[in-house]
């Protein structure tokens with residue numbers, strides 16, 4: 272029996288349990304997968320300078336994001352097709368998020384309908400939007416998110432086309448016939464069949480997602496939905512400033528977990544310049560390669576209010592459904608809490624940049 276101590280253990284267990292089709296889809300990234308490795312390595316290359324003798328016997332991890340209070344500065348990033356990992360899919364993730372009081376971002380490309388996930392008691396659901404070429408269908412989807420109690424729209428901006436994901440091409444990625452993408456129903460296309468020279472998903476994307484998106488669409492989405500809009504996929508400080516100017520409530524510093532343009536900068540390296548440009552005018556969040564409690568602390572020290580987890584949640588689902596996702600969140604929470612204590616921090620406001628050796 273393998274002992275589960277950290278997120279790498281859960282990844283190993285999940286890899287044994289899920290299909291090859293799902294594993295290659297989840298684990299992979301763009302081209303040579305340089306950015307995937309860099310996201311993690313960049314965290315490891317930052318050294319901490321712990322503060323001592325601060326009476327850290329009582330600590331609070333509480334965090335506010337978009338005006339809501341959560342148990343900790345860790346949330347669930349949108350990842351597509353979670354039923355590939357576990358039959359309960361996005362419902363299991365939402366239940367775990369609710370139990371742990373963290374936000375969950377639901378992907379447009381979910382395998383369970385937005386309405387059904389939104390019904391999970393106590394979940395703070397944010398809806399990730401890919402804007403379809405059919406703007407009326409997009410408007411309808413954004414309004415469905417608002418009507419079903421989603422707290423924000425998360426507009427993913429790094430994906431006018433899908434990155435070149437060679438593992439998906441090699442493994443002939445497809446959605447099994449018993450699964451569909453119900454949020455695409457308005458377009459009359461809910462399946463992803465196997466492609467020949469490109470992945471089925473890449474083809475589905477090219478057919479349905481609008482590569483003509485611009486900054487104006489941030490305001491359009493806010494107007495049609497009445498929801499705060501978070502822009503996901505920012506790596507540059509000038510784009511972060513544009514997000515402020517176009518009324519975004521937040522940004523997620525992200526390179527899509529290394530799945531879009533390969534050799535894009537590691538997110539933790541992109542963060543400092545962005546934080547400096549934004550100056551607290553909106554909530555900055557980050558995802559990509561967060562696997563340890565010290566990674567969370569480093570992101571907060573460099574100006575993020577919270578981090579989000581992509582693949583670790585999928586591994587948790589594959590390992591043990593709702594319980595597995597809870598386990599992932601508990602492990603990271605406990606590591607982060609310990610990192611705070613060992614660095615002399617009693618709350619998230621005390622996590623400051625001088626804790627890093629620069």
Ligand SMILES: Cc1cc2nc3c(=O)[nH]c(=O)nc-3n(C[C@H](O)[C@H](O)[C@H](O)COP(=O)(O)O)c2cc1C
Nearest residue numbers: 297348349350351378427527528558559560581582
């Ligand atoms: C299998 C998989 C599917 C994803 N699907 C989406 C998606 O539908 N929409 C989106 O905005 N981001 C998607 N992402 C990107 C994640 O939201 C997030 O940016 C990334 O996974 C964070 O990096 P990490 O996996 O190292 O934590 C996906 C990532 C993975 C691994």
